Amino acid sequence: MSGFQRFLQNMGQGFLEKVAAFGRGSLFIWSILAAIPSALFRFDLLLKQIYVTGVLSLPIILMAGLFVGMVLSLQGYNILVEFNAEEAVGSMTALSLLRELGPVVGGLLFAGRAGSALTAEIGLMRSTEQISALEMMAVDPLKFIYAPRFLAVIIVLPLLVLIFNALGVFGGYLVSVSWLGVDSGAFWSQMSSQVDWQEDVLNGVIKSVAFGVLIAVIALFQGVNAIPSSEGVSNATTRTVVHASLGILGLDFILTSIMFN
Amino acid sequence: MKKQTKIEIWVGAFVLMSLMALAYLAFQVSNFSGWKDRPTYEVSALFDNIGGLKERAPLKLSGVVIGRITAIEIDPISFKARVHMKIDQAFNQLPVDSSVSILTSGLLGDQYVGLEPGGDEEVLQQGSEIEMTQSAMVLEELIGQFLVKFSESD
Amino acid sequence: MTEKVETLIEIKDLTFSRGERKIFDGITLSIPKGKITAIMGPSGSGKTTLLKLIAGQLPPDSGEVFVEGLNVHQLSRKKLYQLRRKMGMLFQSGALLADLNVFENVAFPLREHTKLPEEVIYALVLMKLQAVGLRGAKEMMPSELSGGMSRRVALARGIALDPEMIFYDEPFVGQDPITKGVLVKLIKTLNESLGLTSVLVSHDVDEVMMIADYICVISEGKLIAEGTKEALLNESTGYVNQFIHGLPDGPVPFHFPNVSYTDDLEGVHTGKRGLK
Incomplete structure (x- = not known):
């Protein structure tokens, strides 16, 4: 009986803790959203965060986009050539990039590159009392630290994904037209007849905005709730990457089933 | 600074x-430059069977894309499929007795709607209905007809 | 004391706990204006927490804190931030913003809260840095500074907006004697020249004795002694005596509470690791 009671107690306690954490998280997100208007007035801070999260992520996004596009068209060519349909390699590459791989791979890379850095930075700022110092200097960390970062991530990720997609298509063009000898005219015409501006390009952008919100929320929340020690910060960084990656994949499924059904 | x-x-x-x-x-x-910003007009047609036709499929005249399918629904009175399509305003001189048929590009390709112009003086306008239609070829029906004929001649 | 002193900060029946542990249990004390008040207590007695409660960074379980007659925990966010402009806080680590150099760190509160022209900011920052003796380090980054130097920069930043009160969180911990001497002198001169109210949280008895006007001793969540330093020095018994004079044994036992040593050796309670 006492064992059962303890089991119930543990379960109840765990549940209450989860509810409390969820409540804290929602409250935190809400207060960041409320601080966004004033963050827009601090254009210098926003610009700096766009630089840190966006411009510094460019090299990895450029490389990855090019290679993903090249691999996609190489594999696609090998399959399609069996059906004598190798002209379709362009549309296949573009569709897979725009609909899925661009937002998802871009989001995963971004979570690893910028999301983890964000968590570590905020965790360290808290453990070195910089956040407390800001509060004491009557500078609201919500407006000065969190909101500009939140906004920057949401702005930056769709831009990075657009660049990723463009480079991916270009990589596909390099492999299939320049290397494998697919006809250039057929490559482009097949692509533009199959790819729809709204359904494929814009939906991909919408996806990346959603992933940006997800990464920003997770990275900031983990940073703020990190235990202020070197181990705590490193654990929080790991959690950001893991949670954000799984979240992206799960959210991608939901969004795909809404958008493309 | x-x-x-x-x-x-x-x-x-x-x-x-x-x-x-x-x-x-x-x-x-x-296809951004395609159909988004140019003015279009919408017409519709009733088909007995649309086969595998999908929304956004092209409408072609002599092989040239002149419009797109915007919606497919069931007509509540005749229980036939009503296909709505948008035609580029540049092609606003199409005779009202033109006919449309559902065709397939290549042996295994996507289905599209082909338009065959008629000879009337009047032209298709916003909201017109194309009377003459030819449904999609459905492979099972073709085989069925073939088998019937085959057994009759036997 | 015979002179009439004005109270700046008043703490009434303050209770605060972290999880199961009660850190403050009904503390009442008042901090006079224009003096140096030291809050002393052993490590882990929550002295830093007390500063955060006064500054409104943490909400108490019960009780009230009045600063200039305003109840800190009832204030709106906006009012609280207005009040904090009159406060300076020196954190243990300095808490300098890591991506700004020394000059920009000191200039930060000025840039955030005033619209002063660049020349005025430049002059003000140099003046504050001169006061802490680090004008020569204005181009350095926080990561290049020693612990004592970053505390002095943080102090310069803390007084940048000419606050009315300044809180020092363990300013002497982990500093060499020279740096301690520098900090003692700084705190003293700043208090005198700017007419600041200083609140000092520390357990370094010698340094505190050199500069504090009033001393409060906190232990196990309660205020156990309060008075001028002479009064506390003359106390010859009990906890205060042990703390002020740094005696190893007394009301606070040398040993962490445990079963008796012989029982532990024989493994009576644990049933394992016995010597037998």
Whole structure:
């Protein structure tokens, strides 16, 4: 009986803790959203965060986009050539990039590159009392630290994904037209007849905005709730990457089933 | 302040890059220039069977795309499939007795609607209905007809 | 004391706990204006927490804190931030913003809260840095500074907006004797020249004795002694005596509570690791 009671107690306690954490998280997100208007007035801070999260992520996004596009068209060519349909390699590459791989791979890379850095930075700022110092200097960390970062991530990720997609298509063009000898005219015409501006390009952008919100929320929340020690910060960084990656994949499924059904 | 200038230049370059990427995706990769901004008019047609026709499939005249399928629904009175299509305003001289048929591009390709112009003086306008239609070829029915004929001649 | 002193900060029946542990249990004390008040207590007695409660960074379980007659925990966010402009806080680590150099760190509160022209900011920052003796380090980054130097920069930043009160969180911990001497002198001169109210949280008895006007001793969540330093020095018994004079044994036992040593050796309670 006492064992059962303890089991119930543990379960109840765990549940209450989860509810409390969820409540804290929602409250935190809400207060960041409320601080966004004033963050827009601090254009210098926003610009700096766009630089840190966006411009510094460019090299990895450029490389990855090019290679993903090249691999996609190489594999696609090998399959399609069996059906004598190798002209379709362009549309296949573009569709897979725009609909899925661009937002998802871009989001995963971004979570690893910028999301983890964000968590570590905020965790360290808290453990070195910089956040407390800001509060004491009557500078609201919500407006000065969190909101500009939140906004920057949401702005930056769709831009990075657009660049990723463009480079991916270009990589596909390099492999299939320049290397494998697919006809250039057929490559482009097949692509533009199959790819729809709204359904494929814009939906991909919408996806990346959603992933940006997800990464920003997770990275900031983990940073703020990190235990202020070197181990705590490193654990929080790991959690950001893991949670954000799984979240992206799960959210991608939901969004795909809404958008493309 | 020098650092701030550097940041501004980089962010500017970054935004410019992504806008170029967007333009590339819009004009080179997708059909953005196609049907979004040009004026169109909408007509509809009733088919007995649309086969595998999907929304967004092209409407072709002599092989040239002149419009797109916007919606497919069941007509509540005749229980036939009503296909709505948008035609580019540039092709506004199509005779009202034109006929449409559902065709397949290649042996295994996607289905599209082909338009065969008629000879009437009147032209198709917004809301017109195309009377003469030919349904999609359904492979099972073809085989069925073939088998019936085969057994009759036997 | 015979002179009439004005109270700046008043703490009434303050209770605060972290999880199961009660850190403050009904503390009442008042901090006079224009003096140096030291809050002393052993490590882990929550002295830093007390500063955060006064500054409104943490909400108490019960009780009230009045600063200039305003109840800190009832204030709106906006009012609280207005009040904090009159406060300076020196954190243990300095808490300098890591991506700004020394000059920009000191200039930060000025840039955030005033619209002063660049020349005025430059002059003000140099003046504050001069006061802490680090004008020569204005181009350095926080990561290049020693612990004592970053505390002095943080102090310069803390007084940048000419606050009315300044809180020092363990300013002497982990510093060499020279740096301690520098900090003692700084706290003293700043208090005198700017007419600041200083609240000092520390357990370094010698340094505190050199500069504090009033001393409060906190232990196990309660205020156990309060008075001028002479009064506390003359106390010859009990906890205060042990703390002020740094005696190893007394009301606070040398040993962490445990079963008796012989029982532990023989493994009576644990049933394992016995010597037998």
